Amino acid sequence: MQPTLRLLGRHNAFNVRKVLWLLDELELPFTQEDWGRGFRPTGDPEFLALNPLGTVPVLVDGPAVIRESHVILRYLAAREAAEALYPTPLAARARIEAWMDWVAYEMSMPMRGAYLGGELGLAPWNRASFVQLGRDEYARRMGVLDAALRDAPHLGGDAFTLADIPAGFVVHRWFAMKSVERSPMPALEAYYARLSERPAFRRHIRNGLP
Numbered sequence: 020m021q022p023t024l025r026l027l028g029r030h031n032a033f034n035v036r037k038v039l040w041l042l043d044e045l046e047l048p049f050t051q052e053d054w055g056r057g058f059r060p061t062g063d064p065e066f067l068a069l070n071p072l073g074t075v076p077v078l079v080d081g082p083a084v085i086r087e088s089h090v091i092l093r094y095l096a097a098r099e100a101a102e103a104l105y106p107t108p109l110a111a112r113a114r115i116e117a118w119m120d121w122v123a124y125e126m127s128m129p130m131r132g133a134y135l136g137g138e139l140g141l142a143p144w145n146r147a148s149f150v151q152l153g154r155d156e157y158a159r160r161m162g163v164l165d166a167a168l169r170d171a172p173h174l175g176g177d178a179f180t181l182a183d184i185p186a187g188f189v190v191h192r193w194f195a196m197k198s199v200e201r202s203p204m205p206a207l208e209a210y211y212a213r214l215s216e217r218p219a220f221r222r223h224i225r226n227g228l229p
């Protein structure tokens with residue numbers, strides 16, 4: 020029998036919410052501990068022993084300790100042999116991973132500028148030029164997704180896959196922010212509505228938190 024999964028990370032952190040979404044999609048049993056800002060400090064030796072970077076989420080699966088939210092997503096899908104979410108054929112897998120890496124690399128700065136700086140007003144991200152750059156780049160990258168979604172209902176193709184979890188989150192935040200101007204993007208709006216039909220998306224992503 021497999022050990023019960025242990026997820027460390029506050030339930031309201033965006034990188035944790037992606038993992039909660041997948042655990043829910045997979046209907047996996049797990050325990051969750053609220054570590055991080057506002058909860059137990061990740062600077063505690065107990066936490067640093069698991070992740071010296073002091074970031075959440077961390078997944079503990081028996082002897083395996085895994086950090087980095089997108090790595091955790093891939094680990095869980097592979098562990099469960101969730102072929103539909105994370106197909107074995109390399110070309111299909113690469114298409115999915117490309118969108119996951121794209122979010123990790125290309126959305127970090129726009130999220131900091133537009134959300135941390137512009138929406139929450141947090142230093143050091145709230146410098147006006149950084150906020151404006153973040154908003155412009157966030158909008159431009161939502162345009163990239165909008166264009167991709169004109170050809171297929173999901174980023175991996177017809178079906179929902181792991182590609183839609185990181186992207187679904189940044190799309191949610193785009194529509195949830197009050198401080199940005201949004202020009203019409205019909206394919207992106209339809210995608211957001213499509214994801215919103217998923218109960219797990221509504222429980223962990225479109226759940227009242229930005």
Ligand SMILES: N[C@@H](CCC(=O)N[C@@H](CS)C(=O)NCC(=O)O)C(=O)O
Nearest residue numbers: 032033034055056074075076087088
């Ligand atoms: N690249 C990492 C980033 C992890 C990260 O920055 N997590 C944030 C929460 S979203 C964090 O640990 N913040 C510190 C805290 O909550 O105390 C991942 O994807 O897991």
